[in-house]
Amino acid sequence: MPASAVRRFVFAxxxxxxxxxxxxxxxxxxxxxxxxxQGIVLLGTHRSRDFADPVLDFLAPEMYWYGWTxxxxxxxxxxxxxxxxxxxxxxxxxxxxxxxIPPMAMIACVYLTIPWFRL
Amino acid sequence: MATTLLILHGLVAIALLGAITHQALxxxxxxxxxxHSFFGRFRAVPAERFANAIIVLYxxxxxxxxxxxxxxxxxIQPTLExxxxxxxxxxLDLKEDFVGVGLGILPAxxxxxxxxxxxxxxxxxxxxxxxxxxxxxxxFIVGHVMNDIRGFGS
Numbered sequence: 001m002p003a004s005a006v007r008r009f010v011f012a013x014x015x016x017x018x019x020x021x022x023x024x025x026x027x028x029x030x031x032x033x034x035x036x037x038q039g040i041v042l043l044g045t046h047r048s049r050d051f052a053d054p055v056l057d058f059l060a061p062e063m064y065w066y067g068w069t070x071x072x073x074x075x076x077x078x079x080x081x082x083x084x085x086x087x088x089x090x091x092x093x094x095x096x097x098x099x100x101i102p103p104m105a106m107i108a109c110v111y112l113t114i115p116w117f118r119l
Numbered sequence: 120m121a122t123t124l125l126i127l128h129g130l131v132a133i134a135l136l137g138a139i140t141h142q143a144l145x146x147x148x149x150x151x152x153x154x155h156s157f158f159g160r161f162r163a164v165p166a167e168r169f170a171n172a173i174i175v176l177y178x179x180x181x182x183x184x185x186x187x188x189x190x191x192x193x194x195i196q197p198t199l200e201x202x203x204x205x206x207x208x209x210x211l212d213l214k215e216d217f218v219g220v221g222l223g224i225l226p227a228x229x230x231x232x233x234x235x236x237x238x239x240x241x242x243x244x245x246x247x248x249x250x251x252x253x254x255x256x257x258x259f260i261v262g263h264v265m266n267d268i269r270g271f272g273s
Contacts, residue, residue: 068219
């Protein structure tokens with residue numbers, strides 16, 4: 001693969017990963033949900049409270065971080081490969097994206113975490 | 120098992136912290152720094168040689184952290200919620216988000232450091248390095264605080 005295509009791939013991957021992670025976090029789009037207490041993994045986003053009384057939620061805590069990361073990685077892989085196939089004149093655009101989007105995504109994550117600090 | 124993994128996670132994190140701090144300072148040090156100044160000596164070290172080690176350490180640390188997180192969710196989080204450590208939970212949430220974003224920028228970071236003489240990517244390389252350094256420092260401090268809330272082995 002030529003260096004210019006690798007450059008487009010890695011820059012697009014980095015920008016898309018950050019953006020998709022925030023979208024996944026915001027919309028609850030996890031590729032899978034992990035239930036560590038039960039040792040099971042379910043495809044898609046699941047909430048314990050949808051199946052059991054919310055009072056019993058602590059018995060089956062769910063984990064989404066792995067699923068959000070996997071969702072972002074798969075989406076970013078597709079976008080990265082797409083960018084690698086696009087003409088080189090868009091290279092500057094992807095470079096700009098990877099420069100701007102990850103810091104913006106981190107700021108968005110701070111915003112999404114604010115509810116913890118209002119409790 | 121969890122304690123062993125946590126110690127390994129911490130040791131890898133310390134190595135990562137040292138490497139990324141060195142590289143970030145070497146990247147950001149003013150170019151007019153004298154050869155005998157602190158920054159001057161930092162710049163004298165080839166920072167690009169740290170890149171691969173930083174990527175391996177970051178991935179290793181994230182992997183150990185991801186495994187330890189399973190134990191945390193079952194054994195520690197209910198206690199923290201019972202004791203109303205909401206701020207600590209918020210900081211930990213941010214840690215996992217930042218680490219996730221950091222995982223995504225690793226390929227671009229690797230590419231920028233693969234060609235350190237390429238001035239076309241200087242600003243991207245600097246931004247990504249500073250971002251990774253911030254993520255590593257944040258994660259280290261938050262992880263340390265979370266570990267110390269109840270005390271080791273309590």
